[in-house]
Amino acid sequence: MTGPSLAGVLGRKAGTADGFARYSDALKQSGLVWDKRNLDAWLENPAALVPGNAMTFPGIADARTRADLVAYIEAVSTGRVKVPDRGLPNLKESDAASRVTSIRFCGDTYRLTTADRKAHVFWEFNLRFKTDGSAAGPAAGQPVLIGTGMQGDRAAVVFARPEEISAFIQRRCP
Incomplete structure (x- = not known):
């Protein structure tokens, strides 16, 4: 709820989600395109993948947990899994x-x-x-x-x- 939705992130250039303006300069200038390899590296250690980014998330050490999360993001990005609507209340x-x-x-x-x-x-x-x-x-x-x-x-x-x-x-x- 503090960042953009990850639905549709695969294939998108890092730091470019429509309607989200709070990306760090480091992420916007990274040149990364989100694929499975880059997502795994980001989930393992965002600071190592993009030094100077604003992400406070320390990373996930367990490779299986990261693989499951990347698989879920892929399923959501391709439409195989519907994203639950958990937006803010009206x-x-x-x-x-x-x-x-x-x-x-x-x-x-x-x-x-x-x-x-x-x-x-x-x-x-x-x-x-x-x-x-x-x-x-x-x-x-x-x-x-x-x-x-x-x-x-x-x-x-x-x-x-x-x-x-x-x-x-x-x-x-x-």
Whole structure:
């Protein structure tokens, strides 16, 4: 979910997936074309195959595991296997419990109110502000609260555009 889909990657030049602009210069300039050999080498050690790339993945040492993954990528790329749709949720369809109506900040605490009129309190270090300008992102001016695991103490608020973030947050103590 942080990179482009690997469906259709076989035969494609590295760093060229349509709609993905976050490739490192090293990968874009590598001249690699994704074939089984290059995929295996990448999966084994991305840093060794393309020094200076931005991939944080350390690699897979086990040759059988890599071979299985390359076989799956080949099956998906050739259409023998359908890729499950695991895209991000459509935030425009969020319910009242997720739509944020106000955000107040005081000390080290954010207090959010959602459209169902419930209050949510987060320590500033546990709340992230993100943007999603895609067609599935939230409507302008209607940020969405998304839990990010743990025990309900961490979350993200997703806005439609970066400039909405500062305008939406009020510095006000109860």
